[in-house]
Amino acid sequence: MSRNFQNILLVCLLAVFSFVLYFNSLGNAFVFDDQHTILDNAFIKNFSSLPLFFKGAYTSVPDVPRGMFRPLLLVTFSFNYFFSGIQPLGYHIINIIIHFLNGVLLYLLLRFLKNSLPFGLILFFCLLFIAHPINTEAVTYISCRSDLLVTFFIAAAFIFYAKGRKAVSLFLYICALMTKETALVFGFLAFAYDFIYSRQAESKKKMFIFYLAIIGITASYWIYRGAIFHFGATELFLPAAKSTLRGFWPNIFIQSVISIFYLRLFFWPHPLNLHHEIPDYVSLFHPAVFSAVFAISVMAVLIFVLKKKYPLASFGLAWYFICLIPKFYAPLSFPSMEHHSYLPGLGLYFILGQICEEFYLKSRRRFIYLASVFIGVFTLLTWSRNAEWKDGLSLYTASVRDNPSSSVAYNNLGIQYANMGLSEEAEKAFKKALVLTSSVDVHINCRLNLAKIYLNRKRFKEAMDELDRALIIKPSYSEIYQSYGAIYSQMGQKEKSEELWKKGLSFNPRAVGILDNMGMFCLEKGRLEEAELYFRAAIKYNPDDANAYFGLGQIFEHRLNNAQAIKAYEKSVFLNPAYGFLHYCLGTLYAKKADKRAFWHLKEAIRLSPDLAEAYNNIAIFYASMVPPKIDLAVQHAKKALSLGYSVDKEFLKLLGLPESLKE
Known part of the structure; x- marks a missing residue:
């Protein structure tokens, strides 16, 4: 089998496998941080906000802590919003595509780092990476696209660097920095590679220039980030010193424990949870902390011990711990989320490649049987985990079940x-x-x-x-x-x-809920100009605010501007199709212009709000106005309106042959 054929085969297999594996996640809803990152984020819904992404804007939702500089990530969300609005399908498809591409990059990394690895073994590791249930959170949880993207850019930047394409590598590093802060590890990964693989062929001058460029880009990033967020030196370089979450050493302790915890989840992915409850530690001599620090120290020594004879395993250990460094630097509200292991986890496949090569060559058939079992079990676990991420109820029910604290x-x-x-x-x-x-x-x-x-x-x-x-x-x-x-x-x-x-x-001033309430208050008081200002402000800060569009529709109706009212109601009903009275208002205006859409909206109004008396009255009029008229249906709906307390017009009752006494 030629190398080109192997490459094509692997890409096709990974593409099909990725979409089959995550097919049952395509209908999953937005959950957790998706609310402020996507649903309520006015910035991604307007292309005029794109420059704001490069000035530190992340979400328009107030009270979300500032400090995340991720313009490229937000551009991808804007791209999704442009094509699919707030329908999650398109967002899921993009996440799955990036996950698939990362599987391809893992293949290229393994091929490059150890060319002797058999194709079948590498294929297994790539399928394992795609199927591993610990990665489900990074793929299915839409806001975790940052981890998918930064992994893509870092892995690609490393490959180009190792192959001598340094300019491309530096460009990809910049892209990674604009995706997530963890990209800062790239320089350390490049240095670890040069050290472990003892790259003598590269001229010292070229290496010096490359590392100088890395330092320059990184320094520029720090300075720019500090300027846009107005961070002082301590806040920028030692955030734990001012953190209200945990101090410097407690953060080191908890992340040491979590680093080992991720290894356990990699080899035994159960239970998987949105919130793994790991306590804060204040002492190095707590058994959990001491054990974790000891284990990390042993593995750090192994990096040097294995360097000469088993460089792939040595580099895998280095990759894993280097990519976890940012978690030690910055205290996190949720320090042990599974998606944080996505980028570091690539290093574990390097280690497995070193360990499994000999076994694969000696017992290929047995290895394939075992590999098939692993892939099958992991596929079932990932499908199951996708189902738990279906919506907020299923996700948090599972979270409480597995983590009742x-x-x-x-x-x-x-x-x-x-x-x-x-x-x-x-x-x-x-x-x-x-x-x-x-x-x-x-x-x-x-x-x-x-x-x-x-x-x-x-x-x-x-x-x-x-x-x-x-x-x-x-x-x-x-x-x-x-x-x-x-x-x-x-x-x-x-x-x-x-x-x-x-x-x-x-x-x-950006509190959309209050702006809506003030708009309705002013509308009730007849202060239409003031109400309009509030509603337009709400739409400015949240272009998907159905309540504000409904309020504007009410204002236009008061002004007898039915054309503008219909436009506002149409926008509102698109954003919130489950509001019965809104369908009634829109149906009534359509009826006034003899638009056939009136009937559907009025029927939808009574389906959603069965006690909406005025909707039954208008449907009765609609039936009576048909050519030929449907008197029986008109009578039926008029009676229903009367039973709900609506004062049906006397002349209309006469037309239907109903006694006026029914009104009483």
């Missing part, structure tokens, strides 16, 4: 229950999260969510109590004032609501 999982599960109208289950989940959490953000989020539940039950005092507790912790949080305003609004104290919402906007 995670407050984040319980809080997110509560949100899913609340969205489904299961308020009792939601209340229990939020209260459980409050018991477990030590996080200020989770605590406030739970209080706000409990307040919403109590508000829906008209238990105003309990709702207020929850908000009071949240306000003590974070008095400038705009969402607290949004919830206060909603409570006073339901209590009939509209002016008090306006006061509180305006206070919330003073803390966060």
